[in-house]
Amino acid sequence: MTLGAYLTVAAVLFAAGLTCMMTKRHALGVLMGVELVLNSACLNLVAFARYTALGIDGQIFALFVIVIAAAEAAVALAIALNYYNNFLTVDVDRGDELKR
Amino acid sequence: MAMLATGLTLEQFLTGFTGEFLGFTLAILIHTLLVFHVFAVSPAFFIWLERKVSGRIQDRLGPTRVGGKFGWLQSVADGIKLIQKEDLAPAAADKWLFRLAPYLALVASFTVFMVLPFSRGWAAVVIESSVFLALAIISLEVLGIILAGWSSGSKWALFGSMREAAQMVSYEIPLALCALIPVMVAGSLNFVTIAEVQAGFFLTNWLIFHDPFTFIAFFVYFTVAIASVKRAPFDLAEAESELVAGFHTEYSGMRWSYFFLAEYASMLAVSCVAVLLFLGGWWSGTGLETLLEPLRSWGRDFPVQGFSLGNYVINLFGAHVFLLKAGLLVTVQIWVRWTLPRLRIDQVMTTCLKYLIPISCALFLGASLWPLTITSLTGRPLLFGEPFGDRVLRAAAHQEGAISTPTTPLAMEQEAGR
Amino acid sequence: MTVLQFLFGVFATTTCLGAIMVAVTQNIVRMAFWLMVSVASASGLFFLLHADFLAAAQLLVYLGGTVVILVFGVMLTAGGRRQPLTPKGGETILAVSLALALVALLMFTVGSVDWERLQTASQPTMPEGGLVATTSDRSPVAGAGRLGDTGHALGSAMIGFRPRFDGEGRLELGTGYLLPFEIISVHLLVVLIGAAYLARAKRQIPGGPNVGRTNGGSPMTRGPLAWDPDSAQYNDPSAQSVEQALAGNLASGGGFSAFSPEEPTSIETRQTAGEGRPA
Numbered sequence: 092m093t094l095g096a097y098l099t100v101a102a103v104l105f106a107a108g109l110t111c112m113m114t115k116r117h118a119l120g121v122l123m124g125v126e127l128v129l130n131s132a133c134l135n136l137v138a139f140a141r142y143t144a145l146g147i148d149g150q151i152f153a154l155f156v157i158v159i160a161a162a163e164a165a166v167a168l169a170i171a172l173n174y175y176n177n178f179l180t181v182d183v184d185r186g187d188e189l190k191r
Numbered sequence: 192m193a194m195l196a197t198g199l200t201l202e203q204f205l206t207g208f209t210g211e212f213l214g215f216t217l218a219i220l221i222h223t224l225l226v227f228h229v230f231a232v233s234p235a236f237f238i239w240l241e242r243k244v245s246g247r248i249q250d251r252l253g254p255t256r257v258g259g260k261f262g263w264l265q266s267v268a269d270g271i272k273l274i275q276k277e278d279l280a281p282a283a284a285d286k287w288l289f290r291l292a293p294y295l296a297l298v299a300s301f302t303v304f305m306v307l308p309f310s311r312g313w314a315a316v317v318i319e320s321s322v323f324l325a326l327a328i329i330s331l332e333v334l335g336i337i338l339a340g341w342s343s344g345s346k347w348a349l350f351g352s353m354r355e356a357a358q359m360v361s362y363e364i365p366l367a368l369c370a371l372i373p374v375m376v377a378g379s380l381n382f383v384t385i386a387e388v389q390a391g392f393f394l395t396n397w398l399i400f401h402d403p404f405t406f407i408a409f410f411v412y413f414t415v416a417i418a419s420v421k422r423a424p425f426d427l428a429e430a431e432s433e434l435v436a437g438f439h440t441e442y443s444g445m446r447w448s449y450f451f452l453a454e455y456a457s458m459l460a461v462s463c464v465a466v467l468l469f470l471g472g473w474w475s476g477t478g479l480e481t482l483l484e485p486l487r488s489w490g491r492d493f494p495v496q497g498f499s500l501g502n503y504v505i506n507l508f509g510a511h512v513f514l515l516k517a518g519l520l521v522t523v524q525i526w527v528r529w530t531l532p533r534l535r536i537d538q539v540m541t542t543c544l545k546y547l548i549p550i551s552c553a554l555f556l557g558a559s560l561w562p563l564t565i566t567s568l569t570g571r572p573l574l575f576g577e578p579f580g581d582r583v584l585r586a587a588a589h590q591e592g593a594i595s596t597p598t599t600p601l602a603m604e605q606e607a608g609r
Numbered sequence: 610m611t612v613l614q615f616l617f618g619v620f621a622t623t624t625c626l627g628a629i630m631v632a633v634t635q636n637i638v639r640m641a642f643w644l645m646v647s648v649a650s651a652s653g654l655f656f657l658l659h660a661d662f663l664a665a666a667q668l669l670v671y672l673g674g675t676v677v678i679l680v681f682g683v684m685l686t687a688g689g690r691r692q693p694l695t696p697k698g699g700e701t702i703l704a705v706s707l708a709l710a711l712v713a714l715l716m717f718t719v720g721s722v723d724w725e726r727l728q729t730a731s732q733p734t735m736p737e738g739g740l741v742a743t744t745s746d747r748s749p750v751a752g753a754g755r756l757g758d759t760g761h762a763l764g765s766a767m768i769g770f771r772p773r774f775d776g777e778g779r780l781e782l783g784t785g786y787l788l789p790f791e792i793i794s795v796h797l798l799v800v801l802i803g804a805a806y807l808a809r810a811k812r813q814i815p816g817g818p819n820v821g822r823t824n825g826g827s828p829m830t831r832g833p834l835a836w837d838p839d840s841a842q843y844n845d846p847s848a849q850s851v852e853q854a855l856a857g858n859l860a861s862g863g864g865f866s867a868f869s870p871e872e873p874t875s876i877e878t879r880q881t882a883g884e885g886r887p888a
Contacts, residue, residue, distance in 0.1 A: 096723040100621045100654065103714035104647070106708040107628035113704035114696040117637050119682050123644050126675060127628050130651050133667070141658040142724065145625050147762045147771070154763065157663075157670050158793055159809055162800040164675040168682040169807035175686040182694055215612045281741060295645075320760045323667040330673035334645060341638055349684065356681045363673065380662075380760050474668050 097138035104131035116173040118181040122164065129160045222315040226304045229514075234455035235266040237518075240449035241525050248529040269359030269448075276444035283344030284441065292342060293442070293449035296335030300453040303460040305577045308383050310473045310509035311445040321382045322374055325464055326367055329419065332457055336421075336428065339450070340438035351437030354536055355421060355428035361543045362418045368551035372405055372558045373398045373468040376584060386472025388579075393476025395575055396582065399469040403566075404558035409469040411551055413520070416461035418543070422514060423528035425534045455521075462520035465512070470516055471508035480505065618655055623650035632708075637693055642682050648672050662760040 108127030115121050140149025170190040171181060178185050206214030239254070242265060246253025258264025280286050305323040306328070310312035318324065333355055339354020376398055377385040388581060389397050399409045429437030439450050445559035466472060474480060489501030534542065566572050627647025634640045648671045696704075756846035765771065769787030 095719045095722075096617065096621065097654065097658070098719045099716060100624055102719065103625045104651070104713055104775065105715070106818045107632045109623070109711065110632040110704045110708040111774060113707070114632070114701050116694040116696060119679055120637055120640055120688070120694075123640055124703055125629055126671070126679075127631060129645065130648060130671070133663075134651055134654060137655055137658045137663060139662045140660070143759065147759065147766055150663050150759055150763060151766055153660070153663055154666060155789065155793060157666055161670050161675050162797055164678055165725040165804040166807070167680055169804040171682055172685060172808050181686045212612055212615070230748065278611075285636070285638065288639060291642070318661045320662045320665050323662065323760070324668070327665045327669035327673060330669060333677060334672065334680075338638065338642060341680070341684060354683055356677055356684075360674065360677055360681075362876070363669075 092137055094142040096135060097142075101131040101138070104128075104134065116182045116184050118174060118183050120169075121183060122167045123173070125163065125167075126160060127165075129156055132156055147184040201216050201432075213327070213338040217313075220357075222305075226315055227301070228438065229309075229454050230301050231302055231452070233459050233514075233518075234452045235270070237455045237458065237521055237525070238269065239266045240522065241528075244432070244525045245524065245529045248526070252488065265285070273448040274556070275443055275490065276445045278446060279441075281344055281441045285342040286341035288338050289441070290446070292335050292337070292339035293446040293453075295338060296453040297449045299328060299331035299335060300456040300460060302331075303457070305461075306382065307460070307463050307467070307512055308386060308472070310506040311383075312319070314383065315505055315512060317383060318381075320380045322380045322385070322468070324372060325460075326363075326370055327517065329366075329457065329460060329464075330359065330363050331399060332420075332453060335453070336438050336450075339442070340428075341439040343438070343451075347436070347440045349435045351428045351434050352431070354430075356534075358427060358481040358539060358543075359419060359424065361540060362415050362547075365411065365547040366415045366419055368555050369408045369415060369546070372555055372565070373401075373407040375559060376401055376405060376579075378442050382467050382472075384583075384586050386467050386474070388582045390474045390480065390582070390585075391476075391577065392478050393471055395577065396474075397469065397471040397476060401573075402558060402561045403580075404554045404561055405469065408551070408554045410546060411554065412469070413523075415543075415547060415551075416465060416529060417524055420457040420461055420524075420537070422458065422524055424453075424531040424533050425539055426528075427539055430533060432533070439448060439578065458521050458524055460516055462517040462524070464519055466513060466516045470520075473513040475508075475512045480509070538555060544549050568585060613657065617654070620650045620653035624654060637683050637694075638680065641676060641683065644679070645672060645676050648676065704710065765844070782882055792793055 094099050103128055108124045108131060111124030111127060112121050113124075115124060133156045136149040136153040136156065138149075140147065140153070174183075174186060205217050208214065209217065218426055239262070243253040243261070254262030254265040257268045280289050303325055305315045306318065306325050308317070314321075336355050337352045340348040340350075340355070343349070373385060374380055377388045379385055379388075384397070394400055398405050400406065421428045427437075429439065431437075434440070439447055442450065479482075483505055486501040487505055488499060562572050564572065571578070624647050627643045627650060628646075630643035631647060634643060644798045645750070648667065652664040652667040655661075655667060683700050766785050767787070769785035771782070771785040
């Protein structure tokens, strides 16, 4: 397999995650979009680690990305719970207190 | 994949006859079939065993009629009954997920057996991070259960699956920490290496007797393993007395039985991991294998090129020893279930977060400091037994002999490209 | 077609399919399921890339941890009034066209670079008979001889020991990643404490759905499924008035605004309920 094939898969993942982040109104749906985007970044890093001189460094960065993604999910979940406590919904479009 | 005597993997062997793609597919099919037998037959046996053991513990006889004196066909009869039952889905259920969830749980508990070596070289997949991968896959069964509980549209099922989610996410931590202790002692994440290190006499060479910390770690691991396969006294996800049947309240027929298959297979899987990490893997612990070592080259190239009958027989013996040990651990799990009362959910969480995690952290620290302490006190890294470095070297020698050739099709492709 | 290409095809298809279905599906739990499919297939791709340790980490952390936490969060926030959370039409069109443009751009970029040349140019010449170095990690760390065995190399790089071969096949010592490793461990601790603090923050709406939480229950009994909404945890008398205020707000089209000073009912409700509520 070539590097390009993996990069293409990562591009599709990234675009799907981006669409998800832009269109979803459920707070956790947005979070899933973020996860997809991070996953595509991971895939890119590992693919470059395999096919270029990046070596083990790419995998280490991918490992850091995975850890950061887990941490981010925990914090985002706490925020979503707080949001739900305040607004009785997880619809992110309703969090527009400052706009009014 | 499964190793023949001269270091050929099955797929390499088949590739020689049929070409790469077909050989690989055939190897996959054969391995899947073999592993599926362990996966499907052992739950049938353990369900029968559970009935018998629980009967004896409660001063009953258990099943006695189906299939003769001991009722050993009871599981088959149960299976036939379950196949005949109607496959119901409640009106409030998310039907699509509801039908899908049992398969998720089933696939997760089946996949663990993929990385478990049953004897020297008898593993479907040999990779270096196999302990890590096995722990990762064991933790995936919870996904099917959460989805089952959520999609049932029943509050009992939802409570059950929420408990399961909270419980599993917490118990993964001590499970991984306790599994890390033998990994650290053996210096490898590979099941094969960890098991090879434990060859020889059990009291000196099994990792459970390596130092006091690994000894305690085994019992902590076993407790956590019981919790992570949601068996009593930690079966809060199904708690019959409070939640009807917990996450599988709404299931019937075959889909219900898939959850049970998954549960019993997971019991066997965590027991197999315990045996590999602590209890000597496929070594009988008597030193019998060292006596039989010359036999390994006996009958070389007998039925086909690259196959050794003696080696096969000894490996077969090892696989039986391995499954026997794992079966004994499953029996202990059954015994525990019918002896101890169920905890409350807050007690379950307290046990994990306030006791098991600090204990396993302390054990991990102790096990990492033990070799330093014992060396500075006595001048040698072990109190008794063969020096650990020798064992690691010997294991590495076996490994090199067996897996010097690349073991995956990818690696083969690379080899061919060089 | 080789085995490798076949496996890549399978995993790439399921990864992309899962990701697209996450974006398309509206039901949040089904989205979580498709996320599982995508993430698990991506870990299959990691295996194909000889990153075994990373693939297992992906399974353990992403699938066993993050997705479980997400589904858990869905259950915890499934209460309240059930509004359809469908995206607005204009937003959807904009987002999809943006995403398609991005994919086209990325594809173009991928297609315009000669990756093969980069690949061959970057292959360092390995010393003959020296320490084993694989194409996957190029690290002469002990035990890293087999393909896909990146555990040792990753571990030693994490503790600050990162030997590697440079372009001429000479051994050089890298600095490793000890400091980032330490930082990320502290980071995880901070996240742990922070998330626990955030999730335990005191509630603003008395009688809100987290009344049940302090009582040991949970708000999920008011879930989106067709259950009796007033069944389990809503015995608090203040809950009813908040419900009414909320319903009034929603009916008047103003959305939920319990905090706006123009809403005397909700403030009053808040105060009275705050008094009536057991601490």
